[in-house]
């Protein structure tokens with residue numbers, strides 16, 4: 036019996052997820068490969084399979100993964116999907132193409148200053164804490180309007196969409212529906228929602244971007 040190599044496994048899983056996304060919704064959402072905590076071999080394997088859109092949740096790890104690879108892959112698109120400290124705003128603006136985790140006014144101000152200084156303007160999404168979980172990052176649904184106004188009018192930023200991470204112990208559907216409703220209320224077109232366990236569901240709810248780690252790379256321990 037033959038077994039596929041780990042690299043072939045990653046390519047096969049990617050192809051299956053892309054096909055499932057195509058089947059779930061037209062147009063299919065973009066697949067963001069979440070490369071946090073992945074070894075170099077796994078990242079190189081998925082690059083070889085054609086993946087160019089990646090998500091990372093820590094600035095420092097993202098720099099280690101991507102600063103040197105950028106030169107070889109000019110079509111890379113890097114999304115920051117983890118919480119951002121204001122003192123890392125300049126580093127994030129320098130590296131990422133999309134920052135999905137704008138969640139407070141102070142961060143909007145820091146990002147505006149960093150963009151001015153760096154001469155680079157990543158696209159921005161507001162992270163919404165749809166479950167209103169006290170320990171979770173994100174603006175609560177009732178604060179989105181105020182944050183959006185601040186970002187646009189005080190900080191001069193353009194915000195193009197919303198992202199959410201539903202509570203783990205709840206069905207995700209109502210959270211996806213809520214995020215979509217808030218986006219519609221504010222005329223925002225980009226919706227980042229859905230992870231390994233629910234990317235097809237998110238696609239059916241109209242996600243424009245899904246963020247998939249383990250379903251793509253396999254368990255970190257098996258990598």
Ligand SMILES: *Cc1c(COP(=O)(O)O)cnc(C)c1O
Pocket residue numbers: 069071092116117200230231232246247248249250
């Ligand atoms: C890690 C992470 C993901 C990917 O999670 P998987 O369950 O491994 O697909 C998606 N979004 C965010 C914000 C993450 O931190």
